[in-house]
Amino acid sequence: MEVKLSYVIDLPQIMTNMSSHSLAWKHDVVAFTENEIWFPSSSGWSMVPYRSIETVDRNISASVRNDIRADTGYIAELAIDYKKNSNFGSSYINHTMIFAGKPEDIENIRDHLLEKIGFRANTDFEGLKEEETKLLSLLAMGRKDISKHLPLISNDMEVIKRAFGTLKIRKLVDANAQLTQQGHYYLETIKEGKDGTLDDTPALPLLFSFGEISNTFTPKNNIVRFTKKFEYSSVSGTVFIEDLWYFVLSPEIRDISLSKINITDLELQLRNLSGATILIESEDNVLLLALSRILNMNENLHTRILNCLYVGIKEEKDMANLLYIDPHELEISMREMMENKDITAENTLTERGIETVKHTLKIEKISRQEQTALQ
The missing domain is CATH 1.10.10 (Arc Repressor Mutant, subunit A)
Structure with a gap:
C-alpha cells in the first residue's frame, strides 16, 4: 500500500505535547509493506520495521492536533510510537512518527498496522496500584x-x-x-x-530525595526534565540528553547558572536571547554540572567534548548539534584529542580523559567499575 501523506519521523516523544509549528514536515508517498514502513530519503529509502512499533494511534493533545491540521492542511492524523537502538548499551529509546492525510487514508493505515502488528489502539495507561x-x-x-x-x-x-x-x-x-x-x-x-x-x-x-553530588562518576540517568518558560506560558517534559539539541541552541544562551532548589538538589538555569528561561533538572547533579560546560560556548572546546562523552553522547551528529559546531571542526578536535590520548577511536574516555573531566567537575573519587564503564 502506497499513500501520499504529510509526515514527520524520529520525533522525541516530548515534541508530541508541544507546538508542531517547528516540526520538519515532509510531503511524499509512504509505502506500507507486509513487514515495514518505507520512507523516501535523499539516499533512496529509509525503513521502520513493524516489530519496532510500540503503540499505534497514540493520543496527542487537542492543541497539537489543531497545529498539525493547520500546518498540513489535512483533517486526520495518526501518531505511532516506535523504538530505536540507543547509544547506551543494549537499551532502546522511544520515538514517534506522525502521519497526516485524508481521513480514509489514515483509517486504512491504522487498520493495516493493527492487523499486522496486533496491538490495540489507544494503549493509554490506566492508573497503577x-x-x-x-x-x-x-x-x-x-x-x-x-x-x-x-x-x-x-x-x-x-x-x-x-x-x-x-x-x-x-x-x-x-x-x-x-x-x-x-x-x-x-x-x-x-x-x-x-x-x-x-x-x-x-x-x-x-x-x-535524589540529586546529591556524590563521589560517583557514571551518570545515573540519561534523561533530564526540561521546562521552558516565557512570561505566562510554559512547556515541560522529559528529554533524552542526546536529543537536547532539539530544544536548546547554545548560541542563543545568554546566561547559564546552577542554583539549589532544595537542600541537596540542583537545577540548571538558562536564559536565551529572546528572554525565555529554560530549567533543566536531573536526579544526578554531576550531569547538570557537565551540561553547564557543554552548553557554554565560551568553554574550551576539548572540555565540552570530553563532557559530552562523559554524559554518554557519542554520536558525532548529536555532539556537533549540541555543541553547535561544524562537523568538520568536531572531527579535527577529536583527532587532536586522540593524539593527546584523551579519547579513543571508539569515542570513549581514556584514563587521561577521565582525570580531566574529574578535575573539571571536581569529582574526587572514581571506582574501578565506573572507570571500566567509561572506557
Missing part, C-alpha cells in the same frame, strides 16, 4: 541501595514481585529494572495531576 506507583518512583531514582527501601512499599516480597511484573508487562520498566521512556512519561503525567493516581497515592518518604 499504590505499590506499583511507589516501586516505579523508587526505580526512577536509581538508588543502589534499593533493597533496604522495599519495606516502605510492602513487607510482602510477592506483592513487590507482582508489582514489578506489572511494570514490565506495561513496558514501564525493562528486564533490568530500568525505566523506559514510557515509564518516565507516566511519572511526569501523574506529577502534573493528569491522572488520578497522584492524589490517591501517598507520597514516598523524603529519604528517596
